[in-house]
Every structure is written in structure tokens, then in C-alpha cells.
Amino acid sequence: MSAVLAAMMKAIGQLGDRAVVAVLVKSVAVTLVLFAVAGAGLYAAIPLMAESEWFAALIPPVIGGPLLIAAMVLVALVAFWLLFRVVALMVLQFFADEVVAAVEARHYPALAERARPLPLAREVSLALRGLLRVLGYNLLALPLAVLLLFTAIGPGLVFLGVNAVLMGREFTDMAWVRHCGPGGERANPVPWGERVLLGAGVAGLMLVPLVNFLAPVIGAAAGTHLVLRRIAADGGAA
Structure with missing residues (x-):
């Protein structure tokens, strides 16, 4: 647990770095744009759905008019809260290489020289696979x-547990793929328990308003620390 806490504290301490700030701004902006587009689509669809017979058959007669719209807006807000971590994690996958590189350059310069930057196709593939898993x-x-x-x-508690396991894996894999070789010959060196603790910590941060925008970047940076300290402890072998 001390390793995870130390990694998260180091990650928080690096939030002011220019490279990390750039990733944070880009990932938050893209995430909000995606939700804005989805929200606009839902807003345009509400009147059409409310007038359709199949949708009306699903709604109790006592719910209608402004009350129906209010209920649908409430459902949309709940969906936003539930889906935020999924979308934010997917978006961050496209910029994760920059976060990992920033942590490597500041804390692990020797390992940074051996890292293998990911091509765009590989980043897209990892993002889509991560999204499907989540x-x-x-x-x-x-x-x-x-x-x-x-x-x-x-x-x-159910969703916290599931997402702790998933996010712990995603945030450490972001760094590991730069060091594991083109075929991924070795398994992620971070112990399962540390990955789960990291995922649980980030999932908890995502429940806090405003902090939830920082949580994915903190998770990616902390996951990088956990991976690279293991590589360094093995003498830099990867």
C-alpha cells in the first residue's frame, strides 16, 4: 500500500509540469466535447421520443409533459456520472504516452532512453480494447x-470493485507497453494487489467533483511510477 500511496503522491506533485498540464487540458476538453455532443443529441431526441408510441407505452401515464422531460434529464445526468470514468479513461489512452514520457523524463531518465514510443495505430487499438473491457x-x-x-x-461497492481492477490494469499497462518489447513478452510486473489499490484510489477520486477531471492523469502517472520502479528494481530489464 505504501508503494501505491507514494506513487500517487509523486503523480500529484507532477501535475504542474507543462507536459502533464497539456495532457490534462486536452483530455478534459475532448471528454467534455464528447459529452456535449451526446447531450445535444439527447436533447434533440427527447421530443421525438416523447411523441413515439413505443416510448409512450413504456412510461406510466402519471409521468408526462414537463415531468417526463425532467425525468429524462435526471437519467442523462446519472448516465453522465456513471459513464464519465469510462469515457475519460478511453480519451486518456490517446494521450497516455505523453504522461508516461513526462514521468520517465523527470524520475527515470535512464529508462526513458530505452522506452519505445507507441505508434498511433497501437494507441487506438489499446484505447478501443480498454473501452471494450471497461x-x-x-x-x-x-x-x-x-x-x-x-x-x-x-x-x-460492486462498481467500485470492478473498476478498481480494470483501472489498475489500464493505468499500469499504459507505461508497461513502452517497455515490454514489441511482442509483450513479459507480463505486467506490478503485483495484482498494487494494481487494485491504485484502481480503487483513482475510482474514489473520480467520485469527487472537479477532482474527477484530474483523476485519470493522476492514475496514469502513478501507474507509471509503479511499473518503472519494478523495472528499475530488476536492474532495468524489460
Whole structure:
């Protein structure tokens, strides 16, 4: 746990670096644009959906007019809260190389010289695979979360656990792919427990308003520290 906490503190300390700030601005901007486009599409679709017979059949008669629109807006806000971490993580995948490189240059210059920058096609592939993993596992966890609705905190704990495992993997893989060789001959050297603790910490930060915009970058930088300290401990072999 001390290694994860130390990595996150180092990551927070580097948030002021120009390279990290640039990634933060780009990733937040792209994430907000994606949600703005989705929101505009939903806003345009609400009147059409409200007038359709199939949609009206799904809605109780007591809900209609302004109340229906308010309910749909509420659903959209909840969806935004739930999907933010998924979209933010996917967007960050496209800029992760810059975060990893910034951490390498400041804290691990010897390893930075041996890192292999990722081509765009590889970044796109990793982002899409990560997105599919996050969506897939969250959908698999959804039935269990529904069953635990009566506990109030059950669904939150289910999704926190699932995303802790997923994000811990994604944030450490972002750094590992630069050092593991073209074929990925070795497995990620960060122990499973450290990855889960990192993912849980970042998932917790994503629940805090405003801080949630910083959380993915903190996770990527902290994951880089966890990976590179393991490589350094092995004598730089990767």
C-alpha cells in the first residue's frame, strides 16, 4: 500500500509540469466535447421520443409533459456520472504516452532512453480494447448491482470493485507497453494487489467533483511510477 500511496503522491506533485498540464487540458476538453455532443443529441431526441408510441407505452401515464422531460434529464445526468470514468479513461489512452514520457523524463531518465514510443495505430487499438473491457465488465456487473439495490451501498461497492481492477490494469499497462518489447513478452510486473489499490484510489477520486477531471492523469502517472520502479528494481530489464 505504501508503494501505491507514494506513487500517487509523486503523480500529484507532477501535475504542474507543462507536459502533464497539456495532457490534462486536452483530455478534459475532448471528454467534455464528447459529452456535449451526446447531450445535444439527447436533447434533440427527447421530443421525438416523447411523441413515439413505443416510448409512450413504456412510461406510466402519471409521468408526462414537463415531468417526463425532467425525468429524462435526471437519467442523462446519472448516465453522465456513471459513464464519465469510462469515457475519460478511453480519451486518456490517446494521450497516455505523453504522461508516461513526462514521468520517465523527470524520475527515470535512464529508462526513458530505452522506452519505445507507441505508434498511433497501437494507441487506438489499446484505447478501443480498454473501452471494450471497461464496458463489458461493467455490464456483467450490472445484474449483481441491481440485486443489491435494496442495500443502498451495494451497487456502489460492486462498481467500485470492478473498476478498481480494470483501472489498475489500464493505468499500469499504459507505461508497461513502452517497455515490454514489441511482442509483450513479459507480463505486467506490478503485483495484482498494487494494481487494485491504485484502481480503487483513482475510482474514489473520480467520485469527487472537479477532482474527477484530474483523476485519470493522476492514475496514469502513478501507474507509471509503479511499473518503472519494478523495472528499475530488476536492474532495468524489460
